[in-house]
Amino acid sequence: MTAPLKAIDGNADLAALMTDLAANARAAARVLALAPPEQKNRALAAIAAAIRAHAPAILAANAEDVAEARAAGITSAFLDRLTLTQARVDGMADGVATVRGIPDPVGAITESWQRPNGMTIERVRVPLGVIGVIFESRPNVAADAGVLCLKAGNAVILRGGSDSFRSCRAIHDCLVQGLREAGLPEAAITLVPTRDRAAVGLMLSGLNGGIDVIVPRGGKSLVSRVEAEARVPVFAHLEGVNHVYVDASANLDMAKSIVLNAKMRRTGVCGAAETLLVDRAAAATSLKPLVEMLLDAGCEVRGDAAAQKVDARVKPATDEDWGKEYLDAVIAARVVDGVDGAIAYIQRYGSHHTDSIVADDATAAEKFLSEVDSAIVLHNASTQFADGGEFGFGAEIGIATGKFHARGPVGAEQLTSFKYRVHGTGQTRP
Amino acid sequence: MTAPLKAIDGNADLAALMTDLAANARAAARVLALAPPEQKNRALAAIAAAIRAHAPAILAANAEDVAEARAAGITSAFLDRLTLTQARVDGMADGVATVRGIPDPVGAITESWQRPNGMTIERVRVPLGVIGVIFESRPNVAADAGVLCLKAGNAVILRGGSDSFRSCRAIHDCLVQGLREAGLPEAAITLVPTRDRAAVGLMLSGLNGGIDVIVPRGGKSLVSRVEAEARVPVFAHLEGVNHVYVDASANLDMAKSIVLNAKMRRTGVCGAAETLLVDRAAAATSLKPLVEMLLDAGCEVRGDAAAQKVDARVKPATDEDWGKEYLDAVIAARVVDGVDGAIAYIQRYGSHHTDSIVADDATAAEKFLSEVDSAIVLHNASTQFADGGEFGFGAEIGIATGKFHARGPVGAEQLTSFKYRVHGTGQTRP
Numbered sequence: 001m002t003a004p005l006k007a008i009d010g011n012a013d014l015a016a017l018m019t020d021l022a023a024n025a026r027a028a029a030r031v032l033a034l035a036p037p038e039q040k041n042r043a044l045a046a047i048a049a050a051i052r053a054h055a056p057a058i059l060a061a062n063a064e065d066v067a068e069a070r071a072a073g074i075t076s077a078f079l080d081r082l083t084l085t086q087a088r089v090d091g092m093a094d095g096v097a098t099v100r101g102i103p104d105p106v107g108a109i110t111e112s113w114q115r116p117n118g119m120t121i122e123r124v125r126v127p128l129g130v131i132g133v134i135f136e137s138r139p140n141v142a143a144d145a146g147v148l149c150l151k152a153g154n155a156v157i158l159r160g161g162s163d164s165f166r167s168c169r170a171i172h173d174c175l176v177q178g179l180r181e182a183g184l185p186e187a188a189i190t191l192v193p194t195r196d197r198a199a200v201g202l203m204l205s206g207l208n209g210g211i212d213v214i215v216p217r218g219g220k221s222l223v224s225r226v227e228a229e230a231r232v233p234v235f236a237h238l239e240g241v242n243h244v245y246v247d248a249s250a251n252l253d254m255a256k257s258i259v260l261n262a263k264m265r266r267t268g269v270c271g272a273a274e275t276l277l278v279d280r281a282a283a284a285t286s287l288k289p290l291v292e293m294l295l296d297a298g299c300e301v302r303g304d305a306a307a308q309k310v311d312a313r314v315k316p317a318t319d320e321d322w323g324k325e326y327l328d329a330v331i332a333a334r335v336v337d338g339v340d341g342a343i344a345y346i347q348r349y350g351s352h353h354t355d356s357i358v359a360d361d362a363t364a365a366e367k368f369l370s371e372v373d374s375a376i377v378l379h380n381a382s383t384q385f386a387d388g389g390e391f392g393f394g395a396e397i398g399i400a401t402g403k404f405h406a407r408g409p410v411g412a413e414q415l416t417s418f419k420y421r422v423h424g425t426g427q428t429r430p
Numbered sequence: 431m432t433a434p435l436k437a438i439d440g441n442a443d444l445a446a447l448m449t450d451l452a453a454n455a456r457a458a459a460r461v462l463a464l465a466p467p468e469q470k471n472r473a474l475a476a477i478a479a480a481i482r483a484h485a486p487a488i489l490a491a492n493a494e495d496v497a498e499a500r501a502a503g504i505t506s507a508f509l510d511r512l513t514l515t516q517a518r519v520d521g522m523a524d525g526v527a528t529v530r531g532i533p534d535p536v537g538a539i540t541e542s543w544q545r546p547n548g549m550t551i552e553r554v555r556v557p558l559g560v561i562g563v564i565f566e567s568r569p570n571v572a573a574d575a576g577v578l579c580l581k582a583g584n585a586v587i588l589r590g591g592s593d594s595f596r597s598c599r600a601i602h603d604c605l606v607q608g609l610r611e612a613g614l615p616e617a618a619i620t621l622v623p624t625r626d627r628a629a630v631g632l633m634l635s636g637l638n639g640g641i642d643v644i645v646p647r648g649g650k651s652l653v654s655r656v657e658a659e660a661r662v663p664v665f666a667h668l669e670g671v672n673h674v675y676v677d678a679s680a681n682l683d684m685a686k687s688i689v690l691n692a693k694m695r696r697t698g699v700c701g702a703a704e705t706l707l708v709d710r711a712a713a714a715t716s717l718k719p720l721v722e723m724l725l726d727a728g729c730e731v732r733g734d735a736a737a738q739k740v741d742a743r744v745k746p747a748t749d750e751d752w753g754k755e756y757l758d759a760v761i762a763a764r765v766v767d768g769v770d771g772a773i774a775y776i777q778r779y780g781s782h783h784t785d786s787i788v789a790d791d792a793t794a795a796e797k798f799l800s801e802v803d804s805a806i807v808l809h810n811a812s813t814q815f816a817d818g819g820e821f822g823f824g825a826e827i828g829i830a831t832g833k834f835h836a837r838g839p840v841g842a843e844q845l846t847s848f849k850y851r852v853h854g855t856g857q858t859r860p
Contacts, residue, residue, distance in 0.1 A: 030777075034801060115822060119811055126803070128833055212833065233663060233834045254856040261858035347460075369851045371464060373556070381549055381854025390859065391850070392545060403558055403642065403847035404663045405835040417833035420821070421799045424811025426684040428691035429820065 014194065018202045021157060022210025024187035025130045029155035032188050033127045037104035039182055044100035044147055047178030051093040051143065054174050058089055061170035062139065069163050082137045082164055092143045092171070095395060099147045102394030105413045106153040120423045125416045127153030129212035132203045133397070134159045134226060136218035139167035145217065146175050146189045148397050152415035155188045157211065159203060161218075162195035169193075206232035215397055215410075220325075235410055236402040239325040240270035240353035242383045245342035245368065246290065247359035248282035254380060255286065255358040256293050261382040262356065264297050268327045270399055271354055271386030275322070276333040277342045280306075283335045291333055304334035323349035339364040343371045350374060352401050354386040375401055375408040444624065448632045451587060452640025454617035455560045459585035462618050463557045467534035469612055474530035474577055477608030481523040481573065484604050488519055491600035492569065499593050512567045512594055522573045522601070525825060529577045532824035535843045536583040550853045555846040557583030559642035562633045563827070564589045564656060566648035569597035575647065576605050576619045578827050582845035585618045587641065589633055591648075592625035599623075630655075636662035645840075647828055650755075665840055666832040669755040670700035670783035672813045675772035675798065676720065677789035678712035684810060685716065685788040686723050691812040692786065694727050698757045700829055701784050701816030705752070706763040707772045710736075713765045721763055734764035753779035769794040773801045780804060782831050784816040805831055805838040 032040075051058070062084040069082055111123040131154045135141040142158050149156035160168040172191040179186050192199045203211060204226060213233045216226040226234055244262050246255045262273035276294075278287045288310040291301050295313050302317040303310075314333070321332040336342045339357070346355055356378040357368040365379040376386050376399075386409070388396025393411030400406040406414040462470075481488070492514040499512055541553040561584045565571040572588050579586035590598040602621040609616050622629045633641060634656060643663045646656040656664055674692050676685045692703035706724075708717045718740040721731050725743050732747040744763070751762040766772045769787070776785055786808040787798040795809040806816050806829075816839070818826025823841030830836040836844040 033803075113822065115820070119815070121821060126833075251856075257856065257858055265859055373463075374849065376850045376852065378852040379854060381852055381857045382859050384859040385549070385852065385857070387859075390545070391551060392543065403556075407847055408850050417837055419804065420806045420838050422806060422808040422811055422815065424808060426681075426687065427811040427815070428687055429695055429812050429814040429817075 014196055014198055015202060017194070018192070018199060018207055019210065021187075021190050021192065022130065022207040024185075025155040025157055025190050026210060028185035028187040029127065029130050031185050032150070032155055033106070033153045035153065035184060037106070039184065040104065040150060040153070041100050043150065043178045043182035043184050044096055045178075046181040047143075047147060047175055048093045048096040048100070050174035050177045051089060051096065051171070054170065055086060055089045058167065058170040058174070059084055059086065061166040062164075065139075065164050065166045074163070078137055078163075082139070082167075084139060084167060088140060092140050095140075095144055096147050099151050099395050099412070102151065102412060104151065105416050110418065117427050118425060119427050122421045122423075123418050124421055125413070126419050128415060128417050130155045130157065130210060131415065132157045132159070132211040132214045132232075134200055134203060134214060134216050134218070134222065136161040136222060137164050138217075139164040139171055141217050142168045142171045142191065143175065144395065145215070145397050146172075148395050148412055149415060150179075150188060152412045154415055155190070157190045157192065157203065159192040159199055162197065165195050201229065204229045204231065206230075217398055233404070234402075235398070235400045235406045237270075237398040238353070238401040239351050240272065240386065240399070240401075241275070241323055241325050241349065241351040242271065242273050242354045242386070243275045243277055243342070243346050243350060243356070244273045244383060245277040245336070245339070245346075245355070245357045246279060246282065246286055247339060247357060247361060247364050248279040249361035249364060250279075250282070250286070250358040251360060252286055252289060256290060258356065258358050258380070258382050259290055260293060260297060262384055263294065263299055263331050264329065265382070265384050267329050269384065269387075271384045272327065273356075273383045274325055274331065275349070276331055277336045277345060278333070279339075280335045280337050280341070287333075287335065294331060294333075298329055300330040302330065302332050306335045307333040323351075325351070339367050343368060346372050346374070353399065354378070354383045356381060356383050375399065444626055444628055445632060447624070448622070448629060448637055449640065451617075451620050451622065452560065452637040455585040455587055455620050456640060458615035458617035459557065459560050461615050462580070462585055463536070463583045465583065465614060467536070469614065470534065470580060470583070471530050473580065473608045473612035473614050474526055475608075476611040477573075477577060477605055478523045478526040478530070480604035480607040481519060481526065481601070484600065485516060485519045488597065488600040488604070489514055489516065491596040492594075495569075495594055495596045504593070508567055508593075512569070512597075514569060514597060518570060522570050525570075525574055526577050529581050529825045529842070532581065532842060534581065535846050540848065547857050548855060549857050552851045552853075553848050554851055555843070556849050558845060558847050560585045560587065560640060561845065562587045562589070562641040562644045562662075564630055564633060564644060564646050564648070564652065566591040566652060567594050568647075569594040569601055571647050572598045572601045572621065573605065574825065575645070575827050576602075578825050578842055579845060580618060582842045584845055585620070587620045587622065587633065589622040589629055592627065595625050631659065634659045634661065636660075645827055663834070664832075665828070665830045665836045667700075667828040668783070668831040669781050670702065670816065670829065670831075671705070671753055671755050671779065671781040672701065672703050672784045672816070673705045673707055673772070673776050673780060673786070674703045674813060675707040675766070675769070675776075675785070675787045676709060676712065676716055677769060677787060677791060677794050678709040679791035679794060680709075680712070680716070680788040681790060682716055682719060686720060688786065688788050688810070688812050689720055690723060690727060692814055693724060693729055693761050694759065695812070695814050697759050699814065699817075701814045702757065703786070703813045704755055704761065705779070706761055707766045707775060708763070709769075710765045710767050710771070717763075717765065724761060724763075728759055730760040732760065732762050736765045737763040753781075755781070769797050773798060776802050776804070783829060784808070784813045786811060786813050805829065
């Protein structure tokens with residue numbers, strides 16, 4: 001891990017480099033699209049083994065990144081995302097093994113029907129092509145995203161944050177070793193070999209058809225930039241401004257347990273609840289126990305007038321608190337007028353990610369599930385289930401909040417497209 | 431139909447107008463997303479009736495458009511696309527009735543599973559939102575696209591070619607009448623009420639989140655402009671450079687009938703074959719009868735050296751003929767080295783639309799269907815089956831050649847997204 005950080009001399013050279021990378025990735029994608037499931041799984045097994053075997057090298061490279069970041073005086077949250085430990089490296093290898101175990105989506109016939117003229121038509125999953133993944137400081141995204149793209153038969157071009165460059169390079173060495181051992185092209189998983197930030201702009205341009213889709217993994221500013229600049233489709237992973245609405249018909253114990261879990265299980269994940277909505281009809285009985293439970297659990301509560309009344313520790317919410325993604329032990333809390341009020345509030349302030357209703361009233365629940373326009377809507381369950389693993393997808397590349405192609409947890413299936421295969425016996429069209 | 435063509439004074443007013451339109455369409459989309467199938471079908475029945483009842487008004491408006499176009503000296507092909515007849519108006523109404531009859535995609539549960547913790551997860555179809563359809567001279571697209579979007583629960587903003595403005599307005603009157611009779615918001619199907627070409631640019635900008643997806647319907651230059659400028663997803667409908675490959679194992683009679691149909695049934699449709707590829711191993715026996723059949727049917731053949739040899743009427747192909755979409759009674763013809771040669775050729779020159787192999791050899795057919803990266807691949811059937819109606823979709827808004835979201839014939843189902851509905855009994859995430 002002592003190779004010098006590659007220096008690229010000017011933008012012209014960088015553009016040429018990136019175009020080359022994309023051309024190689026495209027060629028690899030063709031091979032990968034036709035690779036049998038066993039061969040991809042051989043690569044995945046070899047990658048998992050390589051990550052375990054090279055854990056010391058990965059940790060050493062990461063220590064260099066961490067030292068540099070510390071010297072630059074970055075925040076502790078950032079440091080936490082950047083830092084790898086033996087446990088995190090093991091987790092990466094376990095993740096690769098999990099992806100190996102999920103069903104191969106490529107070639108699956110999702111529909112099949114016969115036409116009156118005797119032709120049969122099959123809808124068959126095929127890979128998307130070349131996926132560009134742009135991420136920030138978490139080096140494990142290189143492994144997670146790389147192998148999920150591989151499973152779905154796609155080539156991937158990875159561009160990590162420049163702070164994690166050495167760590168990503170060490171992980172990427174393991175990915176390439178696994179591809180090589182399985183006889184798959186090394187360009188199937190490419191790491192942009194430079195820290196030059198201009199590489200991101202080039203990826204967003206699509207590299208003249210070299211990249212088919214961009215997946216941004218990171219904070220709001222990265223995702224916003226990608227959405228604004230990308231000239232190719234983006235699997236948008238926007239913020240999770242998620243709500244738990246507690247209906248008057250809710251069982252209070254269930255509501256407490258769901259609200260606590262939705263907010264406090266992990267506050268930094270995109271499936272964490274950010275706003276508690278309580279039915280005005282139950283405010284007198286439910287608001288106080290819910291708010292006190294959160295306060296007692298160490299959560300700051302920013303409330304409307306009703307919420308402020310139930311406990312002196314509640315801070316007054318400002319306009320900015322409605323629709324805010326805290327990603328921290330903070331929640332906004334307010335009353336709304338029944339399920340209709342909750343739906344209208346979420347329509348205005350939500351981010352179409354994940355929202356939950358706690359209710360015994362089946363009609364209210366059905367209304368909420370139908371009318372809230374979010375990727376994931378839950379009845380009597382925690383918003384923290386917004387996760388590909390929890391959905392049974394084995395792994396995910398993120399939670400998409402757009403409505404095109406991918407929505408909700410993006411697993412291997414959603415990283416594919418499809419084609420129609422038509423079997424005839426000489427049919428011509430009248 | 432004597433209302434003046436709306437004049438918009440300057441781009442600022444136009445931008446305000448378009449933003450208003452989009453806001454109204456968004457509000458209508460919310461209503462439409464929750465409208466029961468019966469209500470949408472009532473609207474469709476009323477639209478079909480209105481088109482039939484107002485055929486004279488539609489034809490009169492169209493006559494004005496045609497007169498203006500003639501005076502401007504446009505081509506006969508253009509005139510043919512622009513001109514409506516009683517039969518074409520009847521066809522429009524029949525098309526609306528067909529869309530009424532297809533299953534409503536919204537609310538369909540496409541998958542459903544239970545997690546080990548007892549939660550059930552359903553994947554349910556939901557509308558996309560607001561669709562912008564930009565088309566050219568064929569006024570019937572207003573009806574076809576409008577009602578297909580309606581069926582799928584989407585609001586639509588229609589922008590036709592300025593040459594067909596009066597015709598589109600007359601058709602749009604019928605669409606609005608049907609919506610009104612069914613109690614649906616009129617803004618569910620909006621026609622841009624001005625011929626100002628700047629409206630197209632505003633639609634491509636996405637109108638600040640007002641439009642979710644753009645569907646271009648028209649020639650290469652329109653589609654290219656849309657793809658280059660759009661800041662929102664596009665269902666790309668690119669050209670159909672479609673191939674028929676005749677393998678050495680093909681039954682010659684079947685090959686003749688498929689090639690003739692694929693090229694000559696209708697030469698102006700995107701599913702028409704543009705290039706004939708013949709297996710070199712069968713060139714001695716198959717090339718001559720195939721080429722002579724096409725020539726005798728009135729098709730110009732532009733061939734490679736082998737094809738030129740079989741008949742003096744064959745013209746030499748130039749480099750530009752390979753990969754050319756003629757949309758006319760012209761075909762390029764050449765020999766290739768077996769199925770591998772055909773696949774490599776199509777990879778280089780095709781447009782990922784529709785390609786067919788004629789072969790008795792099942793292995794060759796399987797290889798072709800797997801490896802040709804097109805939306806539709808056929809074995810022993812004509813490329814002219816590339817059509818939503820022929821696929822059993824009832825209707826289509828076009829044939830998408832991209833791999834994102836929509837691919838192949840885009841029917842009502844592909845105009846939807848999905849959400850996950852999770853039913854719990856109090857589950858929290860460990």
